[in-house]
Amino acid sequence: MSEEVQRPPERARRLPRAVRERQILDAAVQVFSRYGYHSASMDEISEVAGVSKPMIYTYLGSKEDLFGQCIRREATRLLEAVQAGVQPDLPPDMQLWHGLRSFYRFVAEYRESWVVLHRQALTVGGSFAAEVTAMRTRAIELVAALVVSAGTRKGLGEQAEFSGEGLSAALVGAAESLADWALEHPEVSDGVLASWLMNLVWLGFNDLIEGQVWKPSD
Amino acid sequence: MSEEVQRPPERARRLPRAVRERQILDAAVQVFSRYGYHSASMDEISEVAGVSKPMIYTYLGSKEDLFGQCIRREATRLLEAVQAGVQPDLPPDMQLWHGLRSFYRFVAEYRESWVVLHRQALTVGGSFAAEVTAMRTRAIELVAALVVSAGTRKGLGEQAEFSGEGLSAALVGAAESLADWALEHPEVSDGVLASWLMNLVWLGFNDLIEGQVWKPSD
DNA sequence: AGGTGAGGCTACCCGCCAGTAGGTAAGTGG
DNA sequence: CCACTTACCTACTGGCGGGTAGCCTCACCT
Numbered sequence: 130m131s132e133e134v135q136r137p138p139e140r141a142r143r144l145p146r147a148v149r150e151r152q153i154l155d156a157a158v159q160v161f162s163r164y165g166y167h168s169a170s171m172d173e174i175s176e177v178a179g180v181s182k183p184m185i186y187t188y189l190g191s192k193e194d195l196f197g198q199c200i201r202r203e204a205t206r207l208l209e210a211v212q213a214g215v216q217p218d219l220p221p222d223m224q225l226w227h228g229l230r231s232f233y234r235f236v237a238e239y240r241e242s243w244v245v246l247h248r249q250a251l252t253v254g255g256s257f258a259a260e261v262t263a264m265r266t267r268a269i270e271l272v273a274a275l276v277v278s279a280g281t282r283k284g285l286g287e288q289a290e291f292s293g294e295g296l297s298a299a300l301v302g303a304a305e306s307l308a309d310w311a312l313e314h315p316e317v318s319d320g321v322l323a324s325w326l327m328n329l330v331w332l333g334f335n336d337l338i339e340g341q342v343w344k345p346s347d
Numbered sequence: 348m349s350e351e352v353q354r355p356p357e358r359a360r361r362l363p364r365a366v367r368e369r370q371i372l373d374a375a376v377q378v379f380s381r382y383g384y385h386s387a388s389m390d391e392i393s394e395v396a397g398v399s400k401p402m403i404y405t406y407l408g409s410k411e412d413l414f415g416q417c418i419r420r421e422a423t424r425l426l427e428a429v430q431a432g433v434q435p436d437l438p439p440d441m442q443l444w445h446g447l448r449s450f451y452r453f454v455a456e457y458r459e460s461w462v463v464l465h466r467q468a469l470t471v472g473g474s475f476a477a478e479v480t481a482m483r484t485r486a487i488e489l490v491a492a493l494v495v496s497a498g499t500r501k502g503l504g505e506q507a508e509f510s511g512e513g514l515s516a517a518l519v520g521a522a523e524s525l526a527d528w529a530l531e532h533p534e535v536s537d538g539v540l541a542s543w544l545m546n547l548v549w550l551g552f553n554d555l556i557e558g559q560v561w562k563p564s565d
Numbered sequence: 566a567g568g569t570g571a572g573g574c575t576a577c578c579c580g581c582c583a584g585t586a587g588g589t590a591a592g593t594g595g
Numbered sequence: 596c597c598a599c600t601t602a603c604c605t606a607c608t609g610g611c612g613g614g615t616a617g618c619c620t621c622a623c624c625t
Contacts, residue, residue, distance in 0.1 A: 143591065143602055165470050167385035171583060181604050183585075192583065226563050252383050252470040295528060295535065295543055302524015303517040310516035317513065325513055327561045333551035343545045345444050361572055361621065388612060399574050401615075410613065 150188050153178045158199050162241040166196055166253045193255070200250050200257050203242035204264055210235040221279040222331055225272070229304065229326055233319035236308045243312075247305060265301065273297040280338050300330050368406050371396045376417050380459040384414055384471045411471075418468050418475050421460040422482055428453040439497040440549055443490070447522065447544055451537035454526045461530075465523060483519065491515040498556050518548050 144152075156178035160169045171192055175182040189195045214231030215224055236243045250261040273293045280293070304326060311322055336342075362370075374396035378387045389410055393400040407413045432449030433442055454461045468479040491511045498511070522544060529540055554560075 146602080149602085165385075167383075167470075170581085182583090183605095184603065186584065187603090220564075222561070223564060248469060251466060252385075295525060295532075295540070296547055298528035299521040299525040299544060299547060302527070303521035305524065306520015307513060307517040309520070310513060314513075322513070324561070324563075326517060328555055329514055329517060329551040330547060331551075331561050332554040332559065333547040333549075336550040336554070337546055341550065343440070343542070343549050345542075346438075346441060364572080367572085389614085390612075400613090401575095402573065404614065405573095 146188065149178075149180060149184060153180060153185055153189060153195075154199060154202060157195050158203060158241050158245055161196060161199060161249055162244040165249050193253075196253065197257055197260075199245060200261065203239070203246050204261070206239065206242060207232075207235055207246065208264070221275040221282075222327070225275055225331065226323060226327055229323035230319050232304065233308065233311065233322045236311065237315065237319060240312060243308060247308070269294065269297045269301050272300055276334060279334065296334070300326075303330065364406065367396075367398060367402060371398060371403055371407060371413075372417060372420060375413050376421060376459050376463055379414060379417060379467055380462040383467050414471065415475055415478075417463060418479060421457070421464050422479070424457065424460060425450075425453055425464065426482070439493040440545070443493055443549065444541060444545055447541035448537050450522065451526065451529060451540045454529065455533065455537060458530060461526060465526075487512065487515045487519050490518055494552060497552065514552070518544075521548065 153174070157169075157174050160174045160177055163169075164173075171182055171185060174195075175185055178185070185195065189198055211228050211231045214227045214234075216227070217224070219227070246261060251258050273296075276293045276297055307322055307326060311317055371392070375387075375392050378392045378395055381387075382391075389400055389403060392413075393403055396403070403413065407416060429446050429449045432445045432452075434445070435442070437445070464479060469476050491514075494511045494515055525540055525544060529535055
């Protein structure tokens with residue numbers, strides 16, 4: 130009578146904690162990236178992870194904790210991916226080129242990571258936004274260093290340094306925006322994306338560095 | 348005994364509907380821009396507006412309706428501000444230049460409008476995100492038209508058209524990102540911001556158009 | 566004066582969802 | 596085979612906040 134005819138849809142049972150944590154984080158990134166922090170429900174995350182809700186709480190803590198862990202994990206991944214592609218002894222333009230390629234490769238491969246980091250993290254006012262912003266600022270400063278280095282290498286001083294930060298902010302923004310665009314155009318390769326940006330921006334930098342400027346004609 | 352010594356903190360009483368609607372929308376934009384759609388509460392909006400919650404519902408409808416009206420109002424403002432600064436009979440670079448200046452002037456003056464449009468609108472999956480994205484796409488296409496026009500004017504054909512959309516996406520992203528950056532550097536004028544972008548981007552375009560390209564050296 | 570309708574409010578409802586209490590089953594050491 | 600731990604679940608609670616029912620009150624008209 131009380132015989133179990135229907136087995137519950139084959140959940141993997143009794144896995145070690147580390148594995149479950151990975152599954153939960155994967156599911157969380159997926160759900161957060163799709164719905165955003167607030168609209169994502171812990172119930173859905175647990176369902177996608179194939180695990181009951183209390184597991185999430187015992188393993189990863191509150192919703193906010195969980196989101197934080199997602200952010201940190203994906204941010205680390207992204208940084209490592211970019212760093213792995215850059216050799217610091219190359220000239221500035223080549224460093225930028227390789228960094229960009231790695232970046233676009235990462236975005237293409239881990240779309241959800243990128244969406245969580247770029248779109249969703251800022252919507253949770255709090256330490257996460259600050260954390261992501263800090264990472265972004267680091268990227269801007271890194272790029273600024275490249276720009277300034279290229280500038281001084283050609284004998285330009287304080288002028289490059291002054292506008293460098295703003296220009297770098299613009300460049301980073303351009304790179305991010307192009308990443309979003311690329312999400313809807315997967316047929317465009319990372320090399321093409323990176324070279325578009327290089328052509329757009331680096332040539333502009335070079336012109337600037339060499340004293341060529343655009344001025345309004347009226 | 349039941350004498351009213353304390354007057355309730357002097358709310359303006361019995362104003363015409365149109366005025367109240369303006370107040371409510373102003374308050375909503377302010378609160379939405381600060382906390383984002385989900386974390387903003389109708390109670391707080393009503394408090395900031397100096398009006399009770401049911402008023403919002405009778406005048407502007409549901410929270411989603413309210414947000415939609417904010418988005419539309421601010422989007423219209425932004426578009427009008429930019430269009431007011433552009434004269435269509437000027438050459439492409441001057442059009443871009445004037446458009447950018449108007450844009451940065453608007454962002455500086457109506458920070459909250461910009462934040463709502465740029466940061467918050469995308470976090471509400473639904474028709475708003477689509478609406479804002481559509482507006483953004485229009486901007487990209489507009490810029491793309493300028494780019495292509497500049498390209499063909501110089502005798503370049505399909506090549507400019509192909510990469511034009513991606514480049515424009517990058518340019519619009521750069522402009523937006525620089526706008527965010529400028530929020531934290533109010534001392535930089537709209538003219539300076541616009542000319543940074545022009546120097547960065549337009550010079551890059553020109554080089555491209557004239558066949559000069561950057562290529563990786565390895 | 567008193568009727569009427571628009572402006573405005575207090576006080577409540579109720580669904581959704583983060584978070585939890587308390588229990589069961591499956592390994593592990595003796 | 597029994598104690599003890601670890602993996603894991605079902606089933607609940609509590610509150611926050613979107614949304615509303617129903618009432619008041621002033622201004623103006625006749």
